[in-house]
Amino acid sequence: MIYHTPIMVEEVIHFFSSCAGGVFVDATCGEGGHSEAIVSRLAYERLLCIDRDKDILEVAKERLCHFPRVSFYHATFDQLPEVLKDAGVEGCDAILADLGVSMYHFTLHEKTKGRGLSLADEDGLDMRLDTRSGMTAAELLNTFSQKEIADILYTYGEEYDAYKIARAICHNRPLRTAAQLAKIVLRAKKSHGYHKIHPATKTFQALRIFLNKELEILESFLPSAADILHIHGRLAVISFHSLEDRVVKRSFQSLAKEGKVAILTQKPVVPSTEEMKRNRASRSAKLRVVERCV
Numbered sequence: 014m015i016y017h018t019p020i021m022v023e024e025v026i027h028f029f030s031s032c033a034g035g036v037f038v039d040a041t042c043g044e045g046g047h048s049e050a051i052v053s054r055l056a057y058e059r060l061l062c063i064d065r066d067k068d069i070l071e072v073a074k075e076r077l078c079h080f081p082r083v084s085f086y087h088a089t090f091d092q093l094p095e096v097l098k099d100a101g102v103e104g105c106d107a108i109l110a111d112l113g114v115s116m117y118h119f120t121l122h123e124k125t126k127g128r129g130l131s132l133a134d135e136d137g138l139d140m141r142l143d144t145r146s147g148m149t150a151a152e153l154l155n156t157f158s159q160k161e162i163a164d165i166l167y168t169y170g171e172e173y174d175a176y177k178i179a180r181a182i183c184h185n186r187p188l189r190t191a192a193q194l195a196k197i198v199l200r201a202k203k204s205h206g207y208h209k210i211h212p213a214t215k216t217f218q219a220l221r222i223f224l225n226k227e228l229e230i231l232e233s234f235l236p237s238a239a240d241i242l243h244i245h246g247r248l249a250v251i252s253f254h255s256l257e258d259r260v261v262k263r264s265f266q267s268l269a270k271e272g273k274v275a276i277l278t279q280k281p282v283v284p285s286t287e288e289m290k291r292n293r294a295s296r297s298a299k300l301r302v303v304e305r306c307v
């Protein structure tokens with residue numbers, strides 16, 4: 014089985030080595046790449062793995078089934094206090110959040126077809142990571158006003174052609190598939206020739222972040238995660254775009270100002286040139302780490 018390649022594993026292990034022997038939380042377990050590195054390379058009392066996507070959590074469960082004291086929770090990471098209560102654990106020593114989505118979500122297979130996270134998906138336009146609640150991308154794009162759609166694309170995707178794209182979306186309603194949306198964006202942006210990233214990438218990112226309330230959940234998670242850490246416990250966050258990184262940076266600064274944590278990464282740690290070459294998806298990653306001090 015080919016798994017998502019975990020990002021900055023060496024750096025994460027380096028920052029978590031002082032937490033060895035304690036309770037670890039992988040708040041965004043995905044297919045379990047970082048989790049596997051943690052349980053293989055560091056001593057641990059427990060590892061709690063959380064993911065809001067039930068299907069990907071099943072992949073991690075199978076991958077990690079040979080490791081003892083690992084448990085899995087289908088939840089969003091802002092539900093960490095409830096997860097700890099359920100696990101019968103008082104606090105923890107290391108928490109990792111590797112934000113966003115996994116290669117698993119971009120690859121079309123039985124479990125992801127129709128979810129609309131891949132630009133090539135011809136079976137649907139959902140974009141929710143947890144399909145139990147919330148609005149789908151199709152519902153949003155077929156009912157929101159042109160201005161509302163443009164605002165979402167601009168705010169959550171930093172898409173400068175947001176207005177043009179929103180107009181094309183409203184003109185081509187009803188939208189039913191992700192592949193159809195990708196084509197509409199491509200035409201609206203009058204994109205020709207070679208692009209480093211697909212012209213619809215920012216549109217997809219914006220809709221996914223908005224629909225899954227990714228920034229709101231992150232904002233409420235960070236202070237509560239810091240509260241849950243034991244003294245000298247560490248919280249590490251890997252972000253992939255400036256909107257996420259801004260939330261992490263500001264939240265860490267305000268926790269440091271309160272005296273609750275010490276910032277261990279004055280500047281974010283980025284992947285080595287070698288890792289960026291080996292794994293292009295790592296190029297925009299930034300790792301920030303804090304340590305609980307009181």
Ligand SMILES: C[S@@+](CC[C@H](N)C(=O)[O-])C[C@H]1O[C@@H](n2cnc3c(N)ncnc32)[C@H](O)[C@@H]1O
Binds near residue numbers: 019044045090230
């Ligand atoms: C970048 S992937 C993690 C990859 C993982 N570290 C690995 O090495 O395989 C991010 C994962 O976080 C999950 N996720 C995103 N937002 C979440 C949230 N608010 N709560 C819990 N899981 C979340 C996604 O479903 C996805 O599986």
